[in-house]
Amino acid sequence: xxxxxxxxxxxxxxxxxxxxxxxxxxxxxxxxxxxxxxxxxxxxxxxxxxxxxxxxxxxxxxxxxxxxxxxxxxxxxxxxxxxxxxxxxxxxxxxxxxxxxxxxxxxxxxxxxxxxxxxxxxxxxxxxxxxxxxxxxxxxxxxxxxxxxxxxxxxxxxxxxxxxxxxxxxxxxxxxxxxxxxxxxxxxxxxxxxxxxxxxxxxxxxxxxxxxxxxxxxxxxxxxxxxxxxxxxxxxxxxxxxxxxxxxxxxxxxxxxxxxxxxxxxxxxxxxxxxxxxxxxxxxxxxxxxxx
Numbered sequence: 001x002x003x004x005x006x007x008x009x010x011x012x013x014x015x016x017x018x019x020x021x022x023x024x025x026x027x028x029x030x031x032x033x034x035x036x037x038x039x040x041x042x043x044x045x046x047x048x049x050x051x052x053x054x055x056x057x058x059x060x061x062x063x064x065x066x067x068x069x070x071x072x073x074x075x076x077x078x079x080x081x082x083x084x085x086x087x088x089x090x091x092x093x094x095x096x097x098x099x100x101x102x103x104x105x106x107x108x109x110x111x112x113x114x115x116x117x118x119x120x121x122x123x124x125x126x127x128x129x130x131x132x133x134x135x136x137x138x139x140x141x142x143x144x145x146x147x148x149x150x151x152x153x154x155x156x157x158x159x160x161x162x163x164x165x166x167x168x169x170x171x172x173x174x175x176x177x178x179x180x181x182x183x184x185x186x187x188x189x190x191x192x193x194x195x196x197x198x199x200x201x202x203x204x205x206x207x208x209x210x211x212x213x214x215x216x217x218x219x220x221x222x223x224x225x226x227x228x229x230x231x232x233x234x235x236x237x238x239x240x241x242x243x244x245x246x247x248x249x250x251x252x253x254x255x256x257x258x259x260x261x262x263x264x265x266x267x268x269x270x271x272x273x274x275x276x277x278x279x280x281x282x283x284x285x286x287x288x289x290x291x292x
Contacts, residue, residue, distance in 0.1 A: 002028055004267065006078045011056045011267075018050050025052060029267065030147050056143045059119035068115070069108040074135055075274045079266050080148065081138045082274045083109055087253055087281070091127045091136060109138060125152055126159070126222060134161070134258020135276045139266070147266035152222070158262040161217045161227055162206070162278075164255035164285060165236040166246060168213050173204040176230040180223045189243055190225045192233040199223045201230045209289040212239060216259070228254060239285070251285050 003014040015028060022036060022045060039045040044055030057078065072084040085091065085105050092106040106122045113120050123145045125137040137157070139145035151157050181196025183189040190196075200220035207214040213236070217227050225244075231237055232244035240251030261274045278286070 002268065006057065007053075009055050009057045009059060010053045013052045013054070015050045015052060019047060019052070022047065025054075029054075030269075031143070032146065035143060035146060054143075057141055060121045060141075061119065067103060067107060068111040069103040071108040071112040073112070074276055075272065077265075079140055079144045081109070081140060082135045082261060083112075083138065084276050085128050085133055085136050085258075087131050087133050087279060090130045091124055092122075105136060125149065126157070128258060129225065129228070129254070129256075131253035132161075132256045132258065133276070133279045133282070135261040135274050137261060137263060144266045148263065151263060155220060156264060158260075159219050159222075159258060160260040160262075161219070162257050162259045163215050163217060163227065163231065164209070164239045164251075164282070164289065165213050165215055165231055166239060167211065167236050168208050169203075169205050169215070169234065169236050174202075176201045176203065176234060178230060178233050180226060180229050190223070190229050192229060197221075197223055199226050199230065201227060209286075212289050214286065227256060250289075251281075255282050255285055257282055 005012050013028065019025065022040060025031060025036070036045070039054055042055070046053040073081060074084050075082040083105060089102070090104045093104050106124070109122050113122070118140070120140045123139040125139060125145070125148045128134055128136060137148065139148050148157070177200050178192040179194055179196035180190050180199040181193035183191045198221060202218040202220060204216050205213050206216050215231075215236075219226060223229075228238055228241055228244045232241075232246075237245040239255040240246050240248060241254035241256070242248050246254065257278055258276055259278075260276070263272055264270070265272055
């Protein structure tokens with residue numbers, strides 16, 4: 001097992017052998033040739049005997065002064081952070097945010113870094129819709145971001161969701177394989193379209209409720225609004241998701257929650273599983289649908 005310690009801006013590794021060259025570090029740590037060269041050229045790499053030091057944690061200043069916003073941290077170490085996103089909050093700004101004065105999850109993470117004395121830029125690895133709740137993964141520094149971005153591209157980061165949907169699906173489990181593209185009649189909406197991008201969602205029906213069902217879903221791809229589009233496509237839109245045909249009489253936002261996030265740690269490779277508690281409003285809806 002690799003022995004390591006964070007020392008300020010440096011990661012110090014204790015290796016089982018003396019290395020002949022910096023390239024041999026790749027046997028013990030996931031690092032690209034480009035980033036290894038960057039460290040060497042900037043003086044960010046030192047090797048002596050069985051020890052190697054890499055400047056993976058350079059102090060970074062935040063460009064903007066953000067308002068403080070409370071942050072629920074689900075997981076944190078020197079390399080990454082998982083935050084629980086509430087409803088009615090965007091992951092990051094879109095140019096309109098400053099004018100409406102609403103905080104984003106990026107603001108909350110930035111203020112958390114500031115008050116805890118961490119000199120990190122905000123680097124999200126994936127996103128959630130504004131009214132979807134659940135865990136969002138952040139890399140604390142450039143190297144971690146490169147590793148986690150590659151994990152997203154290779155689909156090794158798993159995201160599991162729960163949703164309360166309209167009606168009772170006839171098939172209890174399966175795969176929705178339907179490409180997703182833009183809806184030319186509605187700027188913010190997507191639709192299932194053969195000319196769209198490849199999109200795959202795995203699902204299972206967990207429980208039948210009164211005129212509704214609880215479903216668990218796992219994303220194989222990560223298209224915009226993917227779960228919402230796919231569930232509407234099979235005739236079971238999410239409760240409260242008016243954009244895709246869900247009724248608003250029981251809930252005023254889509255009843256969709258990121259239940260679990262699973263990823264390989266960028267340094268150790270150990271599988272980290274991070275769960276997020278259901279938000280109170282969705283739990284109340286579920287309880288009400290059970291009692292009807």
